[in-house]
Amino acid sequence: MSLCQSIDTLAMAFLDDELVVEERRELELHLLTCATCRHHVDSERAELQLVRKALVAPPASDLLKARLAGVLDREDRDAARAGRRRSLAFVGQWLLPGAATLVAAAAILMFVMVRPPDPAAVGSVTQDAVRQQTRSMPLEVQGASTGPWLREHFAPVEPPQFTEPGIDLVGARLTSVAGHEAALLKYRVSIGTNQFTLTAVLIDGMRRDGLSGGQAIKVGDRTLHVHNANGTPAITYVDEHGMGYTFAAERLSPQELLELVVSSDLIGRAQQGR
Ligand SMILES: [Zn+2]
Numbered sequence: 001m002s003l004c005q006s007i008d009t010l011a012m013a014f015l016d017d018e019l020v021v022e023e024r025r026e027l028e029l030h031l032l033t034c035a036t037c038r039h040h041v042d043s044e045r046a047e048l049q050l051v052r053k054a055l056v057a058p059p060a061s062d063l064l065k066a067r068l069a070g071v072l073d074r075e076d077r078d079a080a081r082a083g084r085r086r087s088l089a090f091v092g093q094w095l096l097p098g099a100a101t102l103v104a105a106a107a108i109l110m111f112v113m114v115r116p117p118d119p120a121a122v123g124s125v126t127q128d129a130v131r132q133q134t135r136s137m138p139l140e141v142q143g144a145s146t147g148p149w150l151r152e153h154f155a156p157v158e159p160p161q162f163t164e165p166g167i168d169l170v171g172a173r174l175t176s177v178a179g180h181e182a183a184l185l186k187y188r189v190s191i192g193t194n195q196f197t198l199t200a201v202l203i204d205g206m207r208r209d210g211l212s213g214g215q216a217i218k219v220g221d222r223t224l225h226v227h228n229a230n231g232t233p234a235i236t237y238v239d240e241h242g243m244g245y246t247f248a249a250e251r252l253s254p255q256e257l258l259e260l261v262v263s264s265d266l267i268g269r270a271q272q273g274r
Contacts, residue, residue, distance in 0.1 A: 129246035142171035206244035211236035
């Protein structure tokens with residue numbers, strides 16, 4: 001059998017460094033003269049590199065945590081100085097060392113970490129929302145006019161804002177989720193050299209339990225739900241006006257996503273009645 005005929009197997013063994021010295025030398029000589037086999041090995045190598053890249057751990061979770069912690073410390077100092085705005089006070093309470101709630105918060109996060117959400121428990125509305133979030137569709141509005149545009153075309157809501165710097169609202173478009181009017185908001189998250197997209201889908205006219213399922217996480221007197229929708233972590237929340245929120249982000253663990261969502265003004269705003 002010629003080398004050309006067995007190049008499939010040989011290429012894999014070659015790239016996995018499983019050939020003995022003689023075999024390797026013979027193949028290398030052959031590759032010098034046979035363009036077909038050379039091409040085969042090259043494309044196999046490219047594919048292998050893609051797979052390896054995909055298997056690399058998701059980005060810098062420690063970096064994100066360190067940065068969140070830094071921001072929260074700073075926010076807390078500012079809040080203390082400025083007479084404590086309610087949402088900041090809440091976040092500070094939740095995560096600052098020394099606070100009694102820290103233990104509870106740590107327990108919540110451990111719970112999320114050690115028990116990944118059950119995919120079977122994801123509701124159909126959440127599934128549909130996350131499916132929308134992973135599709136790339138053109139935005140209908142971008143930048144600073146996003147808020148006014150949403151109020152005019154969708155519902156009297158404010159886009160969730162994040163206390164964490166480096167999370168910028170890119171824009172929005174209207175959509176529909178499981179028969180409800182909905183708006184998709186896109187945020188750009190920059191952490192160090194990492195850049196990724198965070199999406200929020202706002203779904204109008206949700207029942208209080210309309211986005212339940214996954215794991216219920218109590219944060220203050222609010223209940224968030226952590227889902228795993230076909231491998232994509234998602235956080236859902238329904239406010240007292242029946243506005244549903246579904247957050248999803250590329251490359252984040254459920255815990256990291258939860259930390260980001262809790263760092264938004266959504267919780268504080270909900271407590272003040274929007
Ligand atoms: Zn060949």
